[in-house]
Amino acid sequence: MRDLTPDERQELRRELSAVAADWALRLKDSDLDSQRRADHEPNSAERMRTHLARMAAGEQMRTILADLVSASADEAVQHGAGYPELGAAVGASRQAARKRWPNLSISKRRASEWKQPPGGIGWAGDSHL
Template identity: 85%
Template sequence: MRDLTPDERQELRRELGAVAADWAQRLNGSDAEAQPRADHEPSYAVRMRTHLARMAAGEQMRGLLADLVSTSAQEAVQYGAGYPELGAAVGASRQAARKRWPNLPISKRRASEWKQPPGGIGWAGDSHLGYPGGA
């Protein structure tokens, strides 16, 4: 995956702004159209309500996007992703991903793919290490 270019970020910002403005108008109702002024300029109160409605829509979008990210993380894990990949996808470390999604069922198969020490038995314990009394 790659990061968005500055132009792509600006385009996404414009698109999200348009979505927020559309939903703000829905949340605000048709107040702006219901109170037309003679000079066709919206009053300060109408402008304030418009911006507050855009804030409310943006906050709702933030929650929905967080849900989308979490659902995508769960689905990525089902297809074999681990914390390193989840962290990379959101621009964070493996540790940050583990803290953000602590209860994801990271596959035991994935853990078995991690590099094992010689003999595959762990660093302590068996007689091949030369310790007395090893089994």
């Protein structure tokens, strides 16, 4: 996987900004006063409400995107990815990925793959002093 180019990053930013603005309009109070003010030059209070609505929409988007990233991480694990691959996908270390997604089935899967020593865990064999 590659990082976004600066132009791609700017394009994605514009697209996300448009989505946030659209959802902000949906979230904003749609009373008659707001509709009337939209026909004229918006005043400071209306601009403030618009920006606050964009913030609210953006925060909701952040939560949804975080859920999507976590779901994708879980799917990737089901198809064989480990913490090193998850970390690389988000530009982080294996340890950071493990901290970010501690409850993924990687640990359980890997633990079941470990070979146990002949006497089981804690077996030290014969010791002769």
